[in-house]
Amino acid sequence: MSSLRNKVIVAGVGESDIGKVPHMTGVGLNAQACKRALDDAGLTLKDVDGLLTAYTMTEPYFMLGTVVAEYLGLQPRYCASVAVGGGSPAVMLKHAAEAVLAGNCDTVLVCAGENRATGQTRDSAVAALTIVGHPYFENPYGPLIPGFYAMIARRYMHEYGTTREQMAAVAVNGRNHALRHPNAHMKKPITIEDVLTSKPIAEPLNILDCCLISDAAGAFVVTRADRAPDMRKRPAWLLGIGEFHTHEHLIAAPSLTEFGCRQSGEAAYAMAGLGPEDVDFAQLYDCFTIVPIIEMEELGLAERGAGGEMFLRKETAIEGRFPVNTDGGLLSHAQAGAGGGIFGIVEALRQLRGGEGPRQVKRHDVALVHNEGGILSSNCTILLGREAR
Amino acid sequence: MPGDLPAPIVNADSAPYWEGARNGKLLLQRCRDCGTLRFFPRYLCTACGSDHTEWAEASGRGTVHSFTIVHRAALPEFQARTPYVVALIDLEEGPRMMTNIVGDDALDVALGEAVTMAFEERGTEGAMVPQFRRGAGDV
Numbered sequence: 340m341s342s343l344r345n346k347v348i349v350a351g352v353g354e355s356d357i358g359k360v361p362h363m364t365g366v367g368l369n370a371q372a373c374k375r376a377l378d379d380a381g382l383t384l385k386d387v388d389g390l391l392t393a394y395t396m397t398e399p400y401f402m403l404g405t406v407v408a409e410y411l412g413l414q415p416r417y418c419a420s421v422a423v424g425g426g427s428p429a430v431m432l433k434h435a436a437e438a439v440l441a442g443n444c445d446t447v448l449v450c451a452g453e454n455r456a457t458g459q460t461r462d463s464a465v466a467a468l469t470i471v472g473h474p475y476f477e478n479p480y481g482p483l484i485p486g487f488y489a490m491i492a493r494r495y496m497h498e499y500g501t502t503r504e505q506m507a508a509v510a511v512n513g514r515n516h517a518l519r520h521p522n523a524h525m526k527k528p529i530t531i532e533d534v535l536t537s538k539p540i541a542e543p544l545n546i547l548d549c550c551l552i553s554d555a556a557g558a559f560v561v562t563r564a565d566r567a568p569d570m571r572k573r574p575a576w577l578l579g580i581g582e583f584h585t586h587e588h589l590i591a592a593p594s595l596t597e598f599g600c601r602q603s604g605e606a607a608y609a610m611a612g613l614g615p616e617d618v619d620f621a622q623l624y625d626c627f628t629i630v631p632i633i634e635m636e637e638l639g640l641a642e643r644g645a646g647g648e649m650f651l652r653k654e655t656a657i658e659g660r661f662p663v664n665t666d667g668g669l670l671s672h673a674q675a676g677a678g679g680g681i682f683g684i685v686e687a688l689r690q691l692r693g694g695e696g697p698r699q700v701k702r703h704d705v706a707l708v709h710n711e712g713g714i715l716s717s718n719c720t721i722l723l724g725r726e727a728r
Numbered sequence: 729m730p731g732d733l734p735a736p737i738v739n740a741d742s743a744p745y746w747e748g749a750r751n752g753k754l755l756l757q758r759c760r761d762c763g764t765l766r767f768f769p770r771y772l773c774t775a776c777g778s779d780h781t782e783w784a785e786a787s788g789r790g791t792v793h794s795f796t797i798v799h800r801a802a803l804p805e806f807q808a809r810t811p812y813v814v815a816l817i818d819l820e821e822g823p824r825m826m827t828n829i830v831g832d833d834a835l836d837v838a839l840g841e842a843v844t845m846a847f848e849e850r851g852t853e854g855a856m857v858p859q860f861r862r863g864a865g866d867v
């Protein structure tokens with residue numbers, strides 16, 4: 340594969356209204372995010388000749404890529420639905436970049452999200468809760484998504500000494516940042532004590548260790564880097580990107596403490612010619628509080644076993660040494676199906692541009708975004724730059 | 729609570745596994761070319777790609793690799809059982825599988841401890857699912 344480094348830009352980003360948005364459909368939320376992303380880039384639907392989206396659990400659509408294109412009135416020459424769970428948005432950026440580089444299209448609109456909070460029927464809610472488990476060899480035992488991550492957390496705590504307080508600090512970090520975000524789902528401050536005493540879901544995880552269920556969609560626009568001067572605002576340059584897929588179901592995971600984020604990160608760093616020491620801030624996938632701790636360590640942003648302490652010491656705060664999840668993440672900003680990880684890309688571009696007021700990080704030349712789907716099954720790591728490099 | 733949960737879904741890959749369970753046996757697939765044991769049942773060996781497969785009976789002994797105690801279940805039929813243990817077991821023979829820990833002392837389960845196979849009836853047709861209880865007792 341030829342390198343994608345410096346070949347494409349993320350030209351604009353948008354997010355829908357977030358939280359409980361009962362007056363809008365899931366696809367409608369995607370359309371709203373798409374419109375805002377195109378406005379952000381200074382483009383219109385007429386400029387779009389490629390479209391990627393993920394999947395939906397709340398609305399009975401089959402070919403969601405062409406469903407969204409049809410809804411928007413687009414007739415793209417490149418279009419697909421990508422289904423690698425929460426890893427989908429980052430993987431879609433990679434596929435979009437590859438399609439642009441191959442000359443399949445010039446400008447790809449990428450969107451993901453659902454009306455998970457208010458649009459679920461009983462059947463779709465049950466399906467959403469059980470679809471991640473292996474239907475034949477896991478689901479007979481009544482696991483649930485938090486339960487899978489709870490088993491990872493317990494093993495990780497056992498092997499590397501990660502503590503419940505450190506995991507709680509991940510939730511508090513996200514909440515503190517969401518409080519500074521005008522569109523975040525959660526608006527109420529929380530403390531470590533609140534997380535530790537919140538309702539148990541699957542030990543050792545409590546309800547405040549678990550991501551939100553939101554109505555939310557996000558979108559971004561990918562185009563050729565030579566079009567950067569034509570964009571309305573400063574874009575982000577794609578410096579490096581890598582994906583790696585190790586399993587789908589937890590029974591088939593090679594390990595409960597080593598995951599494909601290691602390989603996806605190494606591929607992204609190699610493409611960019613950068614290392615963890617060059618990254619200024621990160622938007623990590625935080626479906627459960629253990630996950631960003633593992634990602635920090637697997638991506639080389641913390642020593643093995645030291646990721647949790649970075650959260651507890653507030654080094655991951657916006658004012659800290661290494662800001663993480665500056666929008667609040669899936670724990671406090673928004674989570675809606677495949678849409679959760681897209682907001683990491685949205686936030687990365689905003690931070691790289693600068694001017695986010697009380698949420699703005701000091702050093703903002705290189706951002707790392709990590710998405711994962713399934714049970715840390717599908718991993719994709721992105722390095723974005725304020726400039727080509 | 730025998731039979732209060734739905735029977736497992738049997739398909740072409742797994743029919744011998746579930747038939748074994750009905751007869752009190754935990755069956756694993758073994759590759760006839762490279763000898764690798766695998767769980768869960770599949771058409772090809774995940775080590776060498778061979779489609780020459782035989783079934784081998786496991787000892788029913790293993791250790792707890794990790795576990796969780798579920799307080800909020802996804803489905804109502806499991807909510808009635810909360811709190812219950814879901815665990816990943818490393819079988820003596822090597823493969824890892826998911827199970828509940830059953831028995832009166834299930835909630836005292838600890839990481840790394842020995843567990844022994846048990847079976848639980850599901851549905852109304854005598855289907856059995858492999859389960860594990862604490863301790864290295866008789867299978």
Ligand SMILES: [Zn+2]
Pocket residue numbers: 759760761762763764773774775776777778
């Ligand atoms: Zn083999």
